[in-house]
Amino acid sequence: MERTPRRSHGFKRPALQSKPKEMHEDHVRLAAIGGLEEIGRNMSFIEYKDEIVVIDAGIQFPDEATPGIDFIIPNVTYLAERKDKIKALVLTHAHFDHIGAVPYVIEKLGNPPIYTMNLTKALVEKRQEEFPKAPKLNIVTVQYGDKHKVGENVELEFFGVDHTVPETTGVVIKTPVGNIVHFADFRLEYDADGKVQDIKEFKRIGEMGVHTFMVDSTNAREEGKSQSEKVIEKNLEMLFKEAQGRIILSTFSSMITRLAEIIKIAERLGRKVAVNGRSMKENLQIAQGLGYIKARKDTLIPVEEVHKYKDDHVIILSTGAQGQENSGLMRIVTGEHRHIRIKPGDTIIFSSSVIPGNERSVQRLQDNMTRQGAIVITSGLIDIHVSGHALKDDLELVIKTLKPKFVMPVHGYYFFRFENGRNAVRAGIPPQNVRVFENNGQVAVLTKDQFIITDENLPTNYVMVDGLGVGDVGEVVLRDRLMLAQEGMFVVIATLDRKTGRVMKNPDIISRGFIYLKENHELLDEIRKRVRGIVGRIPHAQSVDSDYVKALIRDQIGQFLYNKTKRRPMVLPVIIEV
């Protein structure tokens, strides 16, 4: 494809304005604690006098820099210290990067009223059950169009946006300095004439006057506009029709809109649907209970009854599209599933994108499926996964419609948010009114006519959840994990006579992840000799300064190992005095 030039538009990195030291004028404080340097752990808030409204409480998934942890939650230090002021926690939609941290932070926030819609409520409450010690939630169910005065000065008004999960709600936060509009995660759905379905509502919000528009930047770099879910539906139906045997389709269990579509298609084609995977089953049940998924009585069948139907009368919906170990899909492929095996003629559809870091395991999964005779279809091949986030043209359109005074790109890395700043300029916002925050935790001060990013920074360092521990895995532990993964470790134990300072026995050595010791006797002998030498050279008379001896061993054995192997395992000396 040749490139159409998209001329530069003069949007530069905005200069930081100086902080008004004491702000006497009426003002709102605004900050995002998470979500500005990652995709995940979304949480932002506004503060006006004694009233705080928090938006979302999401988790971030670990990556190669945070091995072994379960996930990262927002650092709520600042809010916890002001929990009495928190009037509302708004949950915009039922995805984990927006609600996943609720059980971990809700108590610290003082268990404030949660404003959210029915489906999100149901999913949040379901999850809360897994935390017996967490408090009972205090949820106010809202609907599109609802207005809630949550404090003396702050009112919330909810409105509908389109996303991959039903009941995603945007929110207008009405404050004395103006309306702050948060669009949640959103995409646009265009009707047959190319008109945006919610555009009237967006116009109405724009007409109320928008001080600041907090806007999703996930796809801010992508050209074009949202593709209709109808196209996906059509493509899926075509694939389903082509499949001559069973269909196994894997997607995120949180993509409830997609699940609803698939069930509709299945019914049109006379296929039964079996659901494999606990989270998907639960979500489906909840969504069904609320009427978001409509299925005829006999459409859904238990996984254990799949074999009772002809292959071309069955669709299996499964979790595990990311190649996770022990997921439903993985168990099917490895033959560990109690009821389902891959068989030649199966069509397996991955209706989701691969999360970075999972490429290898997804590849292995797909290789094995193909080896077992299945036809594997991925979203790379045809459009069967559409993103839930607005693209460049969508973003421009919405910004033009809302006509906000200020635009604050949220939800994405700096690079993404900066690009969204460019989108805003393209949509007619003066460059000096685009607010690209440098990082999480920066505090802005908003008056009627101003939006000043100050030099105040709230704590935002990672709070990591690992097993039962919340926040106990810190920088040091992570750095050690990364180091251990790269080069392994090498423990040297020298047992000394407390009185003489002499080495009492041959030093013990344990090593893991470095070299296979059983095959390296010579190296070990040499190291033992050196350790004895290091200790032996210390004058006898003086009592042993074990930190000093340890440092000697760490340096000299570390250097020796490096010279021999060009690797730097973590050397851990232990001095036992008896």
Added chain:
Amino acid sequence: MERTPRRSHGFKRPALQSKPKEMHEDHVRLAAIGGLEEIGRNMSFIEYKDEIVVIDAGIQFPDEATPGIDFIIPNVTYLAERKDKIKALVLTHAHFDHIGAVPYVIEKLGNPPIYTMNLTKALVEKRQEEFPKAPKLNIVTVQYGDKHKVGENVELEFFGVDHTVPETTGVVIKTPVGNIVHFADFRLEYDADGKVQDIKEFKRIGEMGVHTFMVDSTNAREEGKSQSEKVIEKNLEMLFKEAQGRIILSTFSSMITRLAEIIKIAERLGRKVAVNGRSMKENLQIAQGLGYIKARKDTLIPVEEVHKYKDDHVIILSTGAQGQENSGLMRIVTGEHRHIRIKPGDTIIFSSSVIPGNERSVQRLQDNMTRQGAIVITSGLIDIHVSGHALKDDLELVIKTLKPKFVMPVHGYYFFRFENGRNAVRAGIPPQNVRVFENNGQVAVLTKDQFIITDENLPTNYVMVDGLGVGDVGEVVLRDRLMLAQEGMFVVIATLDRKTGRVMKNPDIISRGFIYLKENHELLDEIRKRVRGIVGRIPHAQSVDSDYVKALIRDQIGQFLYNKTKRRPMVLPVIIEV
């Protein structure tokens, strides 16, 4: 985009044929030792009586499953045992996944004559210099069209294919059972009329008769055909024209064709070119020496003189597009580079795709560049990185032109190769003549009319290079590294009196990557108590069976830690008897 259906064509997973136990008929043995389950460590060979021809000796880069290692090389056990038979090692082109293992395996292969072209020769020899102990290479320089009889029965004929590095050569291996054609890595370059530039040559090869076509599967799943490098060149030129300040462009240093283009464009636009990064400098020098890169005398300037020119008169070419630490680009961004800093107005172009696993570091790099005021352009946004591998339409066209009896997809995961099998069927090859190997190491037996994949499997387990060690990091060490990265480790040292079996002192504990010990005194005390208890319960009279005690500690302390934390660090008990 709506989908055009691509009907199924009946290609199923081929059934394995049974092995002819003793093959008396005239036959060739054919196997790929690497490259069939990964992108990388390419190496295959044919064996006819006492003559072996090996093709390529590449490395594979580590991923999340192989932390800390430098790279993986092919397992040459089988070939090393038959080194006297090896008549030739053909190196198809100068990319590391095809030549990177030469210094490590050449001696084991008996230092056979290497057949390759000038540029590859120069780069291989340059690299060999880094291995002072490696033998002098014995290289026969070939040109397109050359024929070399390398044994009694085997002749090689070389022909040109297009790739992202010049002098990529395909090879016809002429054997008594027929011609085996290996196309190296290739793409097609179409001229203005849409004709493939090398098509005549391909026809000629087809007319000689092709028994087996070994064909690149890297892009076998991608619809469409190769995009012309001319389009990339045009897009790059447009970007360069738009840039108002300096241009910093980063790509793989091995993409020599791209480097040549950039220098041409720079000259047209009156910009000087500075090269940042050792590998790129070396490659450029070599390619210049051989005439593949032509630059006017004053075009290339040293990095330290960049500041002498106006910003819009400079292009900096840099390595480090993958966000590698200590790379040229990283040093520029972190401010550690001696001569270059990012400044507002810089345009930074990433002209390469991101290798899976590097997403986070590339993201961080791009975020920081943007923060420093640069405009960052990535290949995701416009076509500035074109793949060096043929797409579906290209593959079909080449297969149709060659009309081989058998097609053997190589270079790619099973899923990719299987898809390439489908391409072959679409190109008119009968499904029963497509040979999708299950895995590396499978041996096929070829007679004039047959191509039988046998149940013989050669050793292909990973040979890992880590520092100075080649092959000493094995499964166990890797598994330990992965485990240490996930949960850390916990060493418990109990010092016992040899005579009484009693614990002599409070047990010592070292832990890394698990929890921060300084903040967990209570837990430690509890563990020490338990260790004393475990040892204390052992009857005094008997001498200590330290393996038994260790097992007890490992299990009980492991379980205790899990109950307390829901984490499973590697528990390593040490018993010191004095």
